Amino acid sequence: MKTTSSAGSNTTIRERLGLRPIINVSGTMTTLGASIIVPEAISAMAEIASQWVEMDDLQRAASAVIARLTGGEAGFITACCASGITMAIAGAMTGTNLLAIERLPDDTEGLKSEVVIQLGHIVNYGAPIDQSIRVAGAKVIPAGTVSVTQDYHVREAINERTAAALYVVAHHTVQYGMLSLEEFCEICHAKGVPVIVDAASEYDLRSFLERGADIVVYSGHKFLSGPTSGIVTGRKDLVRNAYLQNRGVARAMKVGKESIAGTMAALEAWEKRDHAGIRRREEAALNLWKDALQGIPGIGAQIIPDPTNNPLDRLQVFVHPESRFTAAGLASALAAGSPPVIVRNHEVERGHFFLDPCNLHPGEAEIVAQQLRAALTAKDRPADAMKVARKDSSGALRWPD
Numbered sequence: 001m002k003t004t005s006s007a008g009s010n011t012t013i014r015e016r017l018g019l020r021p022i023i024n025v026s027g028t029m030t031t032l033g034a035s036i037i038v039p040e041a042i043s044a045m046a047e048i049a050s051q052w053v054e055m056d057d058l059q060r061a062a063s064a065v066i067a068r069l070t071g072g073e074a075g076f077i078t079a080c081c082a083s084g085i086t087m088a089i090a091g092a093m094t095g096t097n098l099l100a101i102e103r104l105p106d107d108t109e110g111l112k113s114e115v116v117i118q119l120g121h122i123v124n125y126g127a128p129i130d131q132s133i134r135v136a137g138a139k140v141i142p143a144g145t146v147s148v149t150q151d152y153h154v155r156e157a158i159n160e161r162t163a164a165a166l167y168v169v170a171h172h173t174v175q176y177g178m179l180s181l182e183e184f185c186e187i188c189h190a191k192g193v194p195v196i197v198d199a200a201s202e203y204d205l206r207s208f209l210e211r212g213a214d215i216v217v218y219s220g221h222k223f224l225s226g227p228t229s230g231i232v233t234g235r236k237d238l239v240r241n242a243y244l245q246n247r248g249v250a251r252a253m254k255v256g257k258e259s260i261a262g263t264m265a266a267l268e269a270w271e272k273r274d275h276a277g278i279r280r281r282e283e284a285a286l287n288l289w290k291d292a293l294q295g296i297p298g299i300g301a302q303i304i305p306d307p308t309n310n311p312l313d314r315l316q317v318f319v320h321p322e323s324r325f326t327a328a329g330l331a332s333a334l335a336a337g338s339p340p341v342i343v344r345n346h347e348v349e350r351g352h353f354f355l356d357p358c359n360l361h362p363g364e365a366e367i368v369a370q371q372l373r374a375a376l377t378a379k380d381r382p383a384d385a386m387k388v389a390r391k392d393s394s395g396a397l398r399w400p401d
């Protein structure tokens, strides 16, 4: 039997379940299991699993932890960030009207039911964000164009039916030509419209509220390394209205006691985390990979900062034809390797991919370096080495086969 440690990768359960022993250098991906859950959260989850608890009291305790870490007046834990977005929007529509909560999503009679969002913020994080709005029963009102939103676009999009406005902070959004959070809040607040911020994948737990947001929603399973969960924080009345949706549309987004306790523990661990030490280890991995790629024909590499200023760098790997790979072909070759290495490939059609160092177990950085060199220095190339990048959903349509 293979031994496992809480810090090492748990190959035994993957073997038992017939799962490939992947190494994740793509980031905190839902499709790869979301996060390496920190030990503090794992113990809290195990400890609470067999206990009865009064869930409102557990969420009350979570509210205090969330308030302390984020500076919000109150907060709660839900199934994921997408759920939190839907709940915050539904809350802005219903207020404390318990009957209206049960009437959503299709019966919005008498409720404010429009949500304004800059067009360049209508992202897809595995599902389209406009659907997280529509699930509440709200109508999406896009403001501006893909490349430019100005103050008047948002101001004119607001009317007496506007329930809320949604602002997205993410590398997924158009990174230029959009309004700043401050400008967006100023326009919305002048018309009495609350601003909900999707900050799913941001390190900074405080600044979006400080900069004017009324509610901010985070993922518990991204940088926080908690169990799959979402964290809602902000103005107490709006947080309460969102929480009340557990009696309505959010029933289908139910969070368990184990995820609440686990996320609370992850938040507390985040406060004590050795952020500087982690950063140093990540930088060492990036330099190791950059050196491994040095001098390989047709391959370039540069360390680049995170696009939304999270304290994280990634290695951008440029794949030119002289390497006898396309970026998509090299990404596939690495994913087919032993062990499989899954790179960050959302821009692969542009001839590059990224290596993200933030989800590595000890020893994995070295394996990634070896796998990179092995793929690129092999005499023969796989049959699809020069394949063109295409979005392909055929695998999804075959599941579970």
Ligand SMILES: *Cc1c(COP(=O)(O)O)cnc(C)c1O
Pocket: 030, 079, 080, 081, 082, 083, 125, 168, 169, 170, 172, 198, 199, 200, 201, 218, 219, 220, 229, 230
């Ligand atoms: C990941 C992500 C989401 C979805 O978060 P979940 O917690 O997985 O639902 C929403 N918005 C952005 C910007 C994201 O990056």
